[in-house]
Amino acid sequence: MIYIRSEEEIKKIAESNRINYQALMMLKDYIKPGISTKQLDNLAEDYIRSMDAEPAFKGYKGYPATICASINSEIVHGIPSKDRVLKDGDIISIDVGVKKDQYYGDAAYTYTVGEVNGEIQKLLDTTQQSLYKGIKKAVAGNNLSDIGHAVQSHVESNGFSVVRDLVGHGIGRKLHEDPEVPNFGEPGRGPKLKKGMCLAIEPMVNVGDFTIKTLDDKWTVVTQDGSLSAHFEHTVTITDNGPLILADKKIEVN
Ligand code: MF3
Ligand code: CO
Numbered sequence: 001m002i003y004i005r006s007e008e009e010i011k012k013i014a015e016s017n018r019i020n021y022q023a024l025m026m027l028k029d030y031i032k033p034g035i036s037t038k039q040l041d042n043l044a045e046d047y048i049r050s051m052d053a054e055p056a057f058k059g060y061k062g063y064p065a066t067i068c069a070s071i072n073s074e075i076v077h078g079i080p081s082k083d084r085v086l087k088d089g090d091i092i093s094i095d096v097g098v099k100k101d102q103y104y105g106d107a108a109y110t111y112t113v114g115e116v117n118g119e120i121q122k123l124l125d126t127t128q129q130s131l132y133k134g135i136k137k138a139v140a141g142n143n144l145s146d147i148g149h150a151v152q153s154h155v156e157s158n159g160f161s162v163v164r165d166l167v168g169h170g171i172g173r174k175l176h177e178d179p180e181v182p183n184f185g186e187p188g189r190g191p192k193l194k195k196g197m198c199l200a201i202e203p204m205v206n207v208g209d210f211t212i213k214t215l216d217d218k219w220t221v222v223t224q225d226g227s228l229s230a231h232f233e234h235t236v237t238i239t240d241n242g243p244l245i246l247a248d249k250k251i252e253v254n
Contacts (some may be wrong), residue, residue: 002170002178004196006242009103010237013172013198014069016107017235017246019051020098024109025248031111039070040094041080046122048098052169056097056175063219064134068095068108070220075229076165077203077213077219088114091124093231095202097175104175105246106200108233119207120228123160127205127230130154134183134201135253138236143219144179144190151203152184163204163229166221171200171235195238198246202233 005013023044026178030043045066055066062078070078070093072087077095078084086092095108111123130151137146147168152209153160168181179191183203215222223229232249236243245251 002197004194005172005198012103014103015245016098016100016103018115018248019053020073020096020105020107021247023047023096023109031113033086033114035086036082037080037084038082040069041065041067045095052246053100072228073223073226075221076231077221079219079253086113102173104171106171108202108231108236110222110230122209122212124230126158126160127203128232130203131232135236135243138238140193140195140238143188145185146187148185149184155205161206161210163210163212166204168200171198174176193238195240198237200233200235201237204231
């Protein structure tokens with residue numbers, strides 16, 4: 001069942017997301033060659049706890065950390081480690097979740113480390129743009145699949161592929177709620193979107209094929225063909241005036 005959240009609830013979801021997005025933006029300054037993903041994890045956890053909130057991923061289905069830190073061909077759910085040290089030319093996707101006052105926030109961002117080449121920058125730009133194209137369709141009266149269709153169209157017209165096996169989700173009193181929000185598909189399908197729904201929209205985009213595999217650590221999801229992958233995520237709520245991105249500042253949906 002897809003929940004319609006009250007204004008009171010949306011305020012709480014917004015507060016969790018504000019802290020969450022601030023954690024992601026704070027990390028930007030630290031993402032340099034030489035830092036380990038474990039150090040980034042500690043920074044995020046300390047920040048979230050300093051805001052009287054809890055890391056939402058830690059302990060979720062046994063996940064051991066605050067952030068997921070996925071480097072290069074890792075798509076999502078990379079486990080932070082002191083032995084994973086960033087180097088010039090890498091990309092790193094960081095996904096983080098916050099729980100405060102019983103409500104959740106979820107967001108992800110892919111960062112460049114030092115200098116990256118133009119093709120890599122195009123992957124990141126296209127993935128982020130596809131997120132905003134999807135968000136733009138999160139409008140009352142549209143169908144759910146209009147979001148994924150917009151994401152997929154943008155990604156594929158730029159020559160990349162969109163991961164099928166992992167999807168976005170409703171969010172609120174749980175990290176993952178109905179509905180699933182795929183990043184692909186025909187338009188005009190699925191439930192009608194309504195004011196008060198809260199969705200985490202999160203395209204994962206590969207340079208090569210869209211197929212994935214999970215490593216022996218049972219968490220890290222990588223591209224099957226070893227190509228690079230990027231991931232951007234926002235939590236949005238549907239209002240009378242269209243989609244509202246829940247983050248630390250007002251982000252225009254263009
Ligand atoms: N952020 C992921 C999502 O959006 C969830 C990560 S779950 C964890 O679905 F267990 F890996 F933390
Ligand atoms: Co999510």
